[in-house]
Each structure stands twice: as structure tokens, then as C-alpha cells.
Ligand SMILES: Nc1ncnc2c1ncn2[C@@H]1O[C@H](COP(=O)(O)OP(=O)(O)OP(=O)(O)O)[C@@H](O)[C@H]1O
């Protein structure tokens with residue numbers, strides 16, 4: 001499991017130390033550094049093939065993240081030792097192993113080369129970050145579309161849903177009958193353990209009666225997703241293409257599939273699983289993400305939703321996930337940069353403290369309404 005990431009001079013942070021649990025929730029104001037943490041991890045994975053090569057380093061633009069060039073990622077007020085050339089450094093800790101990668105700064109380069117190779121300490125090959133079962137779903141995910149890509153290599157062989165979830169439809173088409181193995185992930189109303197049935201059952205938490213179908217479009221490299229609506233006993237609707245059924249269903253599909261297919265040792269980085277969902281659906285999605293953690297995956301979830309937070313608290317209170325597995329980080333800007341506060345969650349779902357600004361808007365609004 002990934003236990004800690006230390007960051008020096010990367011994007012929003014001059015320095016930062018972020019600890020991870022089996023389930024880590026990143027919250028805080030906009031532009032407070034949450035995605036920067038996920039991008040640092042994604043950057044390491046994206047660069048993995050070159051990190052150990054001579055001349056290799058951080059590949060700033062790739063399938064997971066497109067960060068630009070050196071000047072985009074070097075923290076504006078960077079720290080450096082004795083006015084030396086600035087370094088951008090990321091350190092991972094997994095159990096008692098840790099490893100740092102420090103790259104030199106080049107203003108216009110999109111490959112920043114590793115410095116001091118000889119000082120590399122222990123390998124951290126075991127981390128889920130570099131293994132199979134990794135998913136990173138960005139906030140700018142797939143929107144409803146007429147067709148989606150069909151890549152056997154990415155979706156089937158690598159089992160990667162795409163950083164925008166763009167390979168999810170093809171993945172679901174291929175693996176729709178594969179059983180969801182861990183029963184903690186099973187939805188009680190699902191017709192079977194099969195991935196498609198389980199996906200539908202969880203999607204019905206968001207939209208009751210929804211059914212999914214995936215098809216290859218003959219003669220093309222594309223696949224199609226369609227939705228049908230109808231509850232038991234009532235005749236089903238026609239099939240509708242995603243562009244005609246609103247945003248939420250398509251947008252959340254990769255999150256549902258990522259959680260249902262998570263295995264022990266998987267690492268899921270999820271940005272805003274709540275996006276475009278109504279409040280009850282947001283809580284349901286949080287419960288599903290917690291089920292994936294209980295099933296043995298590690299999750300780092302960025303959210304703005306108090307319903308997601310409450311879904312996590314309920315999962316803990318209802319004994320679906322252990323309180324020790326949950327780490328809550330609240331990012332906020334201060335005069336000294338970004339500070340990260342970490343209230344602890346008790347087994348009763350209650351928090352040790354509520355920092356100002358941490359999901360307190362309900363209370364603040366109520367105070368004004370009742371004034
Ligand atoms: N090179 C840089 N130097 C200093 N700060 C930077 C640099 N690049 C980005 N930032 C800061 O990082 C912020 C964006 O951080 P990030 O994307 O992690 O925010 P976030 O907390 O995920 O926000 P949101 O809630 O909107 O998703 C920018 O507003 C900017 O202030």
C-alpha cells in the first residue's frame with residue numbers, strides 16, 4: 001500500500017507530505033492542491049518506463065496527465081538549497097520502503113531528467129502505483145457521446161479504463177459476464193454477480209430502472225453505449241443514446257466500473273465521483289467506493305461533496321469499512337502556502353474536529369436562514 005507521498009517544488013506545493021490510508025479523501029477549496037497530489041502520483045506512473053533509464057525522468061505529457069513543460073510544473077516560489085539549480089522531487093513510501101526521484105528543471109522541456117541516479121535508495125517496485133489494477137479517473141471525464149474508442153490493447157489487455165474513462169464502454173462490453181468476485185461489492189438488488197448486472201444495479205441507485213447495453217459498431221474501431229428505462233412490471237422504454245439521457249449516467253459509469261473491478265492491490269485515483277449526480281446518488285457512490293476499499297483496493301478520492309463524506313462516515317458507522325482505513329485531508333491556503341488538516345474519523349462515524357471551511361456550508365447557511 002502507498003503510505004506517503006512527499007512533494008518538493010511540484011505545481012501547487014513548495015513542499016508537502018501527504019499520508020494515505022486504504023481510503024483517503026481529499027477535500028478543500030478550489031485550487032488548493034488536491035488534484036496536484038493525484039497528478040504527482042499519475043506523473044510517476046506515466047514516467048515509470050523511463051525513470052530507471054539513462055536520460056530518463058518525468059514525462060510531463062502522456063496518457064494520464066498533460067502537464068506542459070518545466071516552467072508549468074516548477075512551483076512558482078520554489079525552494080532550493082544554496083541557490084542551486086531547482087529540483088522537483090517526489091518521494092514515495094510504501095511500508096518501510098521509500099524511494100525518491102529528483103529531476104532537474106528545464107524551462108521548456110517536457111521530459112525532466114533524473115539527477116543523482118547514484119543516490120537512489122531502495123526500490124519501491126511493489127507499490128500498486130506501478131502494477132496492474134491502477135485506475136486514474138480525472139474530473140474531465142467522458143461526456144455523453146454517440147461512440148467510444150475500441151482498443152483491445154488498453155481496455156482488454158491492460159484493463160485500463162482511460163484517464164477520462166473513455167475505454168469503459170469497451171471494457172464493459174468485453175467483460176460484462178465476468179463475475180464481481182468480492183461480495184462486499186455486490187449490490188443487493190442485482191440479478192447476478194456478472195459485471196454488467198452489478199453495474200446496472202449500482203447505476204439504478206442514481207436512476208431507478210436504468211439498463212445498459214454496449215455494442216461494437218461494425219466496420220469501425222468504435223463501440224456504442226445505450227440506455228433503456230423501465231421498472232419491473234412496466235414496459236421498457238426504447239433504447240436511447242447517451243447524448244439523449246443527460247450527463248450523470250455516462251459520467252459516473254467509469255467510477256462504478258472501476259470500483260466493481262477493483263482487486264486487492266489495486267490503486268484507484270478518483271476525482272469528483274459525485275459530479276453531475278443528485279445528492280442521494282452521491283452518497284451511494286461514496287458507499288460503493290468504500291466497498292472497493294473494504295474489498296482490498298486502495299483509493300484516493302478528491303471531492304467537494306458533503307454527501308460523499310457522509311457516505312464514507314456511514315460506511316464506517318455501519319461497519320462496512322474500518323475507521324482506521326480512512327484518512328481525511330482538508331486542504332486550505334494560508335499565508336505560508338497550502339496547509340493540510342487531517343481530522344480523524346471515529347468508528348461511530350463522528351469526526352474529531354471540524355476545521356473552519358471543512359464541509360460547514362450547511363451550518364453557515366442554516367445560521368443565516370434561521371437568523
Ligand atoms: N507552477 C506552479 N506554481 C505555483 N502554483 C501552481 C503551479 N501550477 C499550479 N499551481 C497552483 O495550483 C492550483 C491548482 O491546484 P489543483 O489543481 O491541485 O487544485 P484542486 O484543489 O484540485 O482544485 P479543484 O477543487 O478546483 O479541482 C492553481 O490554482 C495554482 O495556484
Ligand SMILES: [Mg+2]
Nearest residue numbers: 034035139302
Ligand atoms: Mg481538482
